[in-house]
Each structure stands twice: as structure tokens, then as C-alpha cells.
Amino acid sequence: MVELNVGTVLAVGFAIAVIIVILKTARIVPQRTNFVIERLGRYNRTLESGFHLLIPFVEKVAYQHILKEEVIDVERQACVTRDNIQVGINGVLYIQVVDAHKASYGINDYRYAASQLAQTTMRSVIGQTDLDKTFEERARINEIVVQALDEAAAPWGIKVLRYEISDIELPMSIKDALEQQMRAERERRAAIAKSEGERQAMINVSEGQKQEVINLSEAEKLKQINEAEGRAREIELIAVATAEGIRKIASSIQEPGGQDAVSLRVAEQYVKEFGKLAQETNTLILPAQLSDIGGAVAGLTEILKAKPTQ
Template sequence: MEQLDIQTILTFGFALAVVITIFKSARVVPQRSNFVIERLGKYSRTLDSGFHILIPFIDKVAYIQTLKEEVIDVNRQTCVTRDNIQVGIDGILYLQVIDPMKASYGINDYRYAAAQLAQTTMRSVIGQTDLDKTFEERAKINEEVVRALDEAAGPWGVKVLRYEIADIELPISIKDALEQQMRAERERRAAIAKSEGERQAMINVSEGQKQEVINLSEADKQRQINEAEGRAREIELIAVATAEGLRKIAEAINQPGGQEAVSLRVAEQYVKEFGNLAKANNTMIVPAELANIGGAVAGLTEILKSVQK
């Protein structure tokens, strides 16, 4: 009975040792992770994701490194700009392990080292920048910080992907001054916009007046042209009618009895005009040959004949 108990204890102990050995020797590495293996205290190899067998009590997992992108919060720090203004800046750092062996043996804690280096680099970059530029050139500042960190983190097996400024805290006096400056800038822009609007309005009014004057002058010019064309047409028509009348009179004179009709017409007009002259003036003008009206008519008839020839 006593021997059976000893045998049972030995069997149980052996089984427990086998389980411990299997647990020590079998390792499953998760996706996007690496196990750094040491053999008898010395770096042996790096295990990628999957199932692996280790030598019990000789190989051990010294470090477990993740290959995922890590986000590190960089604590707020006080920086002095080139124009001697103190500002509080905090940021966020994004990095990734690309060499697990260097990340394990190259530095004690790469996360803490990267955060501290980001703070010192940020102080250096801000010290070379004016306060106004810290707001306008955030992207440039972030690039300079990333470039300096990535160069320093190369021996650590770490890749610095990007750095973002989360917040910039200004002193109260500087905030008030910036608010006054922005208010003045807005008022200046409003005044410029108003003056530009008034200027454009005046230009539009003057252009309208100019166009109105041009239109009126064009209308007056066209009116004068039309009137001149109308008068010219009138003169032309009168001349044509007069010529036609004279032509018909000339034809009528050559007809039988035409000469006598002309003489009679001339005598009538002579007497009529002489009567009108007597009505218009108090003074009576009597021609020397008033008694010989026939002679005057004969003389006018001779003139008409000569014109006709």
C-alpha cells in the first residue's frame, strides 16, 4: 500500500513535469506580434506569428513586441517662441516597431524615450518660430519633429510615423492681444470691403451716366441725320415737281393759244401784286409806264420766249 502511494506520487509528479515542459516548450505567437527568444541569457531568434517549439529551461521568451501602430500621448510642456512668448503645447505621437530585436536591446523603454525626445525636439523647433507662425505652420512644425525623431529612433528599431500638435495654450494677456488684433483685422477688412463696394457703385453710376450720354448723343445724331435726309428729300421732291411744272408750262406755251394765255396770266399777276403793294404801304409808288400795261406784259412775254429758246 505504501509502495502504491509512492508510485502514484511519482507518476503524478512526472505528469506534472511533462505538462510544465510542454507549456514551456510550446508557444503560440499572435498576429502582428513578435517574441524575442533568449537561449541561456543570449539573444537567439525572433519568432513571428504562429506555433513554435522551444527547448525547455534553455530557451525563454525575453520580450514580446507588437508590430501594430502605437499612439503615445506627449504631455503638455512649456515652450518659448522666438519672440519670447511662453506657450503650452501637447501632442500625439504615432510610431511602430519595425525591428523587434533592436526595440528590445537597443533601448530600455522606447515609448518613454520617444515621448521625451518629442518634447525636447518640440521646444527646439518652437524656439526658432514666431508666435504667429506656430498657428500658421503647424504642418511644417510637425514634419520637423517627425524628421528629428525618426532619425534618432532608427537604432531603436522604431519608425516614427507622424506627430500632431493637439493643443496650443497661450497666456491670457496674449489671448487678449490676439483677439484685439483679430478684431482690428476684421474691422479693417470690413472697411476695405465697404470702400470697394462704394467705389464699384460709383463706377457703375458713372458708367451708366456715360452710356446715357452716348445713347442721347447717338439719338440726337440719328435725329439730325433723319431731319437732314428729310429736308434733302423734300428739296429733291420740290425741285423735281418744279422742273416738271416748268416743263409742262413750256409745253403749254408752245401749244396754240399758249402765248396769249401766258400774256394774260402775267398781266393778272402784275395787277394783283401792284394792288397788294398799294395795301401794304401808305406811300403809293406809281410806275412811270402805268398807263402802258400792255407794253410791260409784252416785254415780260419776250423775256419768257428768250428763256424758252
């Protein structure tokens, strides 16, 4: 019974030893991961993703590195700007292991080192920048930090991809001053906009008055032209009617009895006009031959007879 127990224990021990040897010998490396192998305490090789066999008790996995992009939160730090304003800045750092051998033996803790280096670089950059430019030139500041970190982290097998300023905390007094400045700027813009609106309104009113004057002058011009054309047309029509009347009178004179009618008409006009001599003034003008009205009429008739002949 004792021999059976000893054999069982030996078998179990042998099985455990085999399992340990297998575990020490066979290794499966996940995707985007590197294993750094040491043989008897010295670097031997770097295993990439896949199935690998190791020499048990001689080779071991010393370091494991994930080649994916890592995000490191850079803690808040106090920075002093060029115009002596203290601000608190938080940041986020994006890094990636590109050389597992350098990341293992180039530095003890590359994550902590990258975070500390980002803080010191940020303090240096902020110290050369005014407070107003700190908000306006975040992209430029980020680029400067990334460039400095990438150069310093190259011997560590680390690639610095990006750095982003996540928050900038200002003292309360500076916040109040900035709020007053922004309020004054908004009021200034509002005053400018109001003055521009009033100016445009005045321009519109003056343009309207100008157009009104032009329209009135054009209307007056058209009115005068129409009145002149009307008067010209009136004169033309009167002249045509007068000429037509004269032609008809001349034609009537040539007909039988026309001369007698003219003589009668002349006598009537003579007597009519003679009767108006003393109506407007106190002065009375009498013809030299007042009694010889018929002779005067006869003389006028002779003149009328002579005109058509000429």
C-alpha cells in the same frame, strides 16, 4: 493504502512536470509579434510568428514585442516661443518596432524614451519659432520633430512614423490680443469690401451716364440725318414738281389761245403787284408810263414769246 496514495501523488507530480516541460518547450508566436529568446541568460535568437520548440530550463522568452504601429500620447508641456510667449502643447506620437533585438537591449523603455524625446524636441523647435508661425507651420514643425526622433530612435530598433500637434493652449491675455487682432482684421476687410463696392457702384453709374450720353448723341445724329434727308427729299420733290409745272405751262403756251392766256395772266399779276406798292411803306414808286399798262403787258408778252424760240 499508503502505497497507493504515494503512487498517485508521484503520477500527478510526473504529469505536472510533463505539462511544465511542454509549456516550456512549445511556444506559439502570434502574427505581427516577435519573441526574444535567451539561452542561459544570453541573447540567442528572435522568434517570428508560428510554432517553435525551446530547450526547457535552458532557453526562455525574455521579451515580447508587438510589431504593430503604436500610438503614444505625449503629455502637455510648457514651451516658450521665440517672441517669449509661453504656450502649452499636446502631441500624439506614432512609432513602430522594427528590430526586436535592439528594442530589447538598446534601451530600457523605448515608449517612455520616445515620449520624453518628443517633448524636448518640441520645446527646441517652438523656441525657434514665433507665435504666429506656430499656428501656420504645424506641418513643418511635425516634420522636424519626426526627423529628429527617427534619428535618435534608430539605435533602439524603433521607427518614428508621425508626430501630430493635437492642441496648443495660449495664455488668456494672448487669446484676448489675438481676438482683438482678428476683429480688427475682419473690420478692415469689411471696410475694404465696402469701399470696393462703392467704387464699383460709382464706376457702374459713370458707365451708365457715359452710355446714355452716347445713345443721346447717336439719336441726335440720326435725327439730324433724317431731317436732312427729309429736307433734301422735299427740295427734290419741289424741284421735280416745279419742273413738271413749267413743262406743262410751256406746252400749254404752244397750244391755240395759250399766248392770250399768258398775256391775261401777266396783266393780272402786274395789276396785283402794283396794288401792293403803298401797303407796306409810305414811299410810293410809280412807273414812268403809268397810263400805258397795256404796252407794258405787251412788252412782257413779247419777251415770253422770244424765250421759247431761243
